[in-house]
Amino acid sequence: DAGVIQSPRHEVTEMGQEVTLRCKPISGHNSLFWYRQTMMRGLELLIYFNNNVPIDDSGMPEDRFSAKMPNASFSTLKIQPSEPRDSAVYFCASEPLLGTDQFFGPGTRLTVL
Amino acid sequence: AQTVTQSQPEMSVQEAETVTLSCTYDTSENNYYLFWYKQPPSRQMILVIRQEAYKQQNATENRFSVNFQKAAKSFSLKISDSQLGDTAMYFCAFMGVGAGSYQLTFGKGTKLSVIP
Numbered sequence: 001d002a003g004v005i006q007s008p009r010h011e012v013t014e015m016g017q018e019v020t021l022r023c024k025p026i027s028g029h030n031s032l033f034w035y036r037q038t039m040m041r042g043l044e045l046l047i048y049f050n051n052n053v054p055i056d057d058s059g060m061p062e063d064r065f066s067a068k069m070p071n072a073s074f075s076t077l078k079i080q081p082s083e084p085r086d087s088a089v090y091f092c093a094s095e096p097l098l099g100t101d102q103f104f105g106p107g108t109r110l111t112v113l
Numbered sequence: 114a115q116t117v118t119q120s121q122p123e124m125s126v127q128e129a130e131t132v133t134l135s136c137t138y139d140t141s142e143n144n145y146y147l148f149w150y151k152q153p154p155s156r157q158m159i160l161v162i163r164q165e166a167y168k169q170q171n172a173t174e175n176r177f178s179v180n181f182q183k184a185a186k187s188f189s190l191k192i193s194d195s196q197l198g199d200t201a202m203y204f205c206a207f208m209g210v211g212a213g214s215y216q217l218t219f220g221k222g223t224k225l226s227v228i229p
Contacts, residue, residue, distance in 0.1 A: 031215065043219040044206065091158060094214075100146050100208065102217060104158035108146075 001102065004105035006092050012111045016043045021108045023092030024073055031095040033102060034067055034077050038088045048091075067073040115207050117142045119220035126195045128169050129177045133180075134190045134223045136205030147181065147188045153201040156220075161203070164188065166210075171222070200227045 005024040013019055025032050034046040037072070048056045060067070069075040076081045079086055089109050093102040116139045126132035138147070149161040164172045164181050171179050176196075180189045192199055205220040 033215075033217075041222050042219075045216050048215055050215075089156060091178060093158075096228075100159055103160070104150075107156050107158075109156070 004092055004094050004103055006090075006105035006108050008108060009106060010109050010111075012113065013082055014113050015083055016081045017112075018078065019082045019086075019110060019112075021077040021090050021110070023075045023077070023105060025092070025094030026095060026096075027073065027101055029094035029099075029103075030072070030097045031102075032069060032075050033093040033095070034075070035091040035093065035104075036088045037091060037107070039063070043091075046077070068080060079083075079110075082110075084112045092097050114216045115142075115209070117205050117207050117220040119203075119223050121203055121223045122221070123224045123226070125226040127136050128195055129195060130195055131193045132225065133193055134192075134203050134205075135208070136188045136190070136220055138186050138188065138207050138210070139208065139212065140209070142149065145161050146208045147179075148206040148208070149177070149179070149190045150204045150206060150219075150229075151199075151201045152204065152222070153198075162190070166198060167182055173189075176208075195227045197227050199225065199229060201225060 007022045032049040037043045047067045049069045062108045067077045089107045091107045093104045095102045119177045145166045147164045151159045151161050162177050168181045176193045178191045202222045204222045206217045
């Protein structure tokens with residue numbers, strides 16, 4: 001298996017622009033997580049999907065952030081409009097049914113100028 | 114709410130030596146999972162080892178082993194025969210068990226440098 005796939009690996013954009021991050025979980029995994037990593041706050045859970053349904057989005061910073069999972073093999077995290085404080089590494093992770101181990105993708109480094 | 118504390122921001126070890134990274138946590142739950150993740154300069158988060166709280170035996174994965182002290186809420190990672198490829202950030206993480214338990218709570222990390 002190719003593992004969790006994220007794209008793009010790097011994204012540089014200007015303040016006010018829309019940013020879309022993409023994730024393909026490991027085939028057969030039914031849980032998907034979006035995390036954000038910053039120096040100040042460390043790793044934080046943004047949103048959790050189970051069987052394509054958002055279960056917990058309490059970590060989403062504000063209405064500028066939205067996430068979707070239209071099917072079991074694809075998820076997006078969108079920021080609109082982006083701000084410099086959104087600069088961070090965004091990770092997607094997936095977990096199998098009845099599993100405990102979350103497998104992380106390589107992350108997307110987002111820089112908002 | 115659970116908290117995870119890693120009190121050593123940075124550590125270094127000579128190649129082939131042994132190093133221990135510390136982690137403490139706070140929880141009111143009796144059953145849970147603890148993890149160590151490695152994040153090398155490539156940025157990829159890699160699961161190193163998992164410990165189930167109901168198991169008394171310490172988990173071991175090749176050169177990596179843990180010292181799990183449930184009463185003390187301590188979960189340290191020992192790396193034996195350190196290799197240059199072990200240079201990375203190491204994160205300790207907690208996950209509860211049962212319905213609604215899915216969130217990993219991470220510590221702030223320890224930056225480990227293996228010196229040739």
